[in-house]
Amino acid sequence: MRREDIDPRFFGDRLAYNRAVVLEQPRRWLVVAGHEARDDEGGIAAVGDIRGQIRLTFRRLGETLHTAGFALSDLVQIMIFTVDIEAVTANYDAVLSVLAEADCRPASLLAEVRALSDPRMLIEIEGLAAQ
Incomplete structure (x- = not known):
């Protein structure tokens, strides 16, 4: 598969952001449902802690990818939904560190929503992976 990052423009270098990603001849796709910061028993973890929820959500996303034979x-593409966009932007370095460590620069969306499926959730991330 050949990958080409398109038009990172203003924020690309600072925010691991691309306006688009061209893929030629991918062999496999993985559509990843929204992930949240769940502990090992399935409860919401890091309640009230946006950094903790960001880190754990990416860890859970990585586990799902790994199970399917993919990596971060x-x-x-990632879509980040939050009930507190100011908290996420103030802690976006936590997102950037995960993406940088994985050498991942997806097309992305960050959006504030009124509610997520559990009122203790501050963030939910879904994605699209290709190989």
Whole structure:
């Protein structure tokens, strides 16, 4: 598969952001449902702690990718939904560190929503991966 990052423009270098990603001849796709910061028993973890929820959500996303034979670096798109966009932007370095460590620069969306499926959730991340 050949990958080309398109038009990172203003924020690309600082925010691991691309306006688009061109993929030629991917062999496999993985559509990843929204992930949240769940502990090992399935409860919401890091309640009230946006940094903790960001880190754990990406860890859970990585586990799902790994189970399917993918890695975080295979993500070509992520959508981050939050109930507190100011908290996420103030702690966006936690997102950037995960993406940088994985050498991942997906097309991305960050959006504030009125509510997520559990009122203790501050963030939910879904994605699209390709190989």
